Amino acid sequence: MKRTSTSTDKPLAGKAAVRRAFFASLTGTALEWYDFAIYSAAAALVFGDLFFPSEDPTTGTLLAFSTYAVGYVSRPLGGFVFGRLGDVIGRKKVLIATLVLIGVATFLIGLLPTYATIGVAAPIMLVLLRFAQGVGVGGEWGGAVLLSSEFGDPRRRGFYASAAQIGPPAGNLLANGVLATLGVLLTEDQFLSWGWRVAFLLSGVLVGFGLWIRAKLEETPVFKAMAAEETRPEAPIREVFATHRRALAAAILSRVAPDVLYALFTVFVLTYATGELEMSRGSALAAVLIGSSLQVFLIPLAGALSDRINRRLLYGVSAVAAGIWPFLFFLMVGGGSWPLLTLGVVVALAIHSLMYGPQAAFIAEQFAPRLRYTGSSLAYTLAGVIGGAIAPLLFTALLGAYDSWLPLALYLAVTAAVTITGICLGRDADSSEDEPGKGKAQQPSAPAPTATTG
Template sequence: MDHNSPKQSAAEEPAPSHGPGEPGATSAGRPDAPRPQDRRTLLKAFTASLTGTSLEWYDFAVYSAASALVFGKLFFPSGDPLTGTLLAFSTYAVGYVSRPLGGFVFGRLGDVIGRKRVLVATLVLVGAATFLIGCLPTHAVAGPVAPALLVLLRFAQGVGVGGEWGGAVLLTSEFGSSRQRGFWASAAQVGPPAGNLMANGALAALGAMLTEEQFLSFGWRIAFLLSGVLVAFGLWVRTHLEETPVFKAVEETGERPEAPIREVFATQRRPLVAAILCRVAPDVLYAMFTVFVLTYVTEQLGMPQGEALTAVLIGSGLQIFLIPLAGALSDRWNRRRLYMTAAVAAGVWPFVFFPLAETRSWGLIVLGVIGALVIHSMLYGPQAAFVAEQFSPRLRYTGSSLAYTLAGLIGGAVAPLIFTALLGSFGTWLPLAGYIVVTAVLTVGGVLLGRDADHAEDEEYTRHLGDAPRPREAAEHGVKTL
């Protein structure tokens, strides 16, 4: 593969010499470890990525949980509860369908005006949409206008989240070493379980404090209105962060691509397909065990909704620690091999979970959800790094954003709808498990198409950031074997 970056011999450019433990030294003597002052900035970037993404996913997750619990009754009334839930999940899917627009718009802006400004804009967009959902009239008050406004605000949520992920990943990975990308990039990956934990925790607390009538009347709105307070905190964190050094250097060297979207589709097709497919199984697995499991446990098994929410809360709480652990593990063990192993486990686990759930034992259901989210962590922790390193450095924001948002269309967007339709048609869990198996096969194919991290590429690019502009990369990435 031709990366079109300047090559120099050891005689022309001797490597800096560092003693053990000195700033800039690594175990291999490479000058790619953050200096102490850079590490403080890196920790600030990690915090900004983690908190901002968590707050955006709180907004996204509180809608997802409400779709399973209340929106079918309040915005899509029907004589058949399953039909109402199906319609509610249709608006859930809108949040995924609109993500590519966010990826296209904000991905491009991230290469033009900077990562920091885009991430502030996406946070405001998602937070405002969520707050307004809490103010909406229901179908009983406004008729068909109510679900129409709900769909519009859900669309805005999806646009914001679609523009968030690529920037949040680069926010930390562009401050740190490529050899620790798995861990640092996992900050953005902790956002969904942390946001899901906060969202389900808020709904569970409200459900415990209020009667069912009170919860349906006004209680659910409180969880959405809290978004205003949370977003204010997230904005404070992000506005105090510096722009990433990579974006600054790209500006200085004049290397910003003129048409990054066109370049990705023209020169990065294989990396794009690999990155899209590798995300399918994690998205579907997450939709099953954090969203649809609420419907399955309450409507199919006839158990209280509080028990289902508690199971998801416990699993999400563990993911906050498991995801960065999996990211760090992928830095030490081959990232593709770890991803492949977890994808196979994702296809097997439904055949363990559903028999456990059929016992209607709360403890076994919790065990089944935890097992699924442990597997998801092994996929999701390394995912940000794996997706980002499929693309050449100068196209990573656009490539990662497109892969993330386009994968959502065939993964998370339709998963709850397919789960609901399969359960309504067959009345058994076997088709649900079969669907997850299919997605696991697709993800295995994506991993096989992908490549391992090319640390030399990143180190060379970083080392020459201050040099004169280099020609644009035009060749597709090669593929390394497992």
């Protein structure tokens, strides 16, 4: 049953449809980020030895992280291709395609022979499959955000859009939980020989579950209205670059610090803890596991909070905290204490949650509804190239070159300044854009001169 009682007179989907969309957005992105996180953790822990053997462990790790970066570099292709399709043919069809793509790629990684078996062909195939993963994720995020937020009340976009944001920590939690369990059950030799493959092969089962959920969904009400009004764009990519340049810049820059902070405290921290602090792999994974489990709850809370207070203000204050915390973290963990490592990771991921929860809504509302999939996808994927893609590589290179954590913390501080710049360029929410008859809107309103309720 439908209900139509809002101050904007915008037809909203029924509560059951809203819940299904929220769950589909959350589970779909969680499953895709499980695949992505499994690869990230494996790159930090085992891929250097198995696919990039070298007498210098740092060189092997750098090469392994280079394949991690490929997954980010390939995202813009997914953003361009699937973002355009999402605004032209609909959100649902594209989201099914992206889930299939990344699931198949991850499953095949679990079947790959290693360098010792087939030589240089092994890392080449690994890079190609990683590229496919990135293309899928690049097309997934924008659609997942719209899937949940376009079914719900636009005045609560922060909360509804956060469904897609819960996916990464949930997927990371699941991935690290699987790896930690395998680490406990298997010996080091067993894990390196075949145990890591189990985590990748599980992807086939998980993706099948995700497809079953998404196949049962309807198209979003906003896209249905655009189709009925015949306001779907013919060339959405060209329109975004022609009419939404400031919005695109704001959305791209706003993502940089969250991406780098997340890379530091979920990926590189595994290398730092096992290499510099001489902790066990299981201890390092446990710290990330605890932090990620708390994020599952903190992210939707942060999204909901941004519906009550100014979204940009919350985001900006959290970005300042992101620039400061690494300096304190590295001082805390210098003695190799696991409780302090865990506390440091938990605080870092809590700060990340306060940025990441409102982020999806902030980015989506920079663009007119008819260009949201394209604009959001381009911002998400292009930001990944300058943010998360190179972060583990730079962290590893900086630590190897200077043998000090200080350059790492300074790097994070610079990215925080970049994100604050993007937030200042952005605009506050305008829920009236989602009203029927507003589909022809091309250009979002100018950024508000003063803070208003987000």
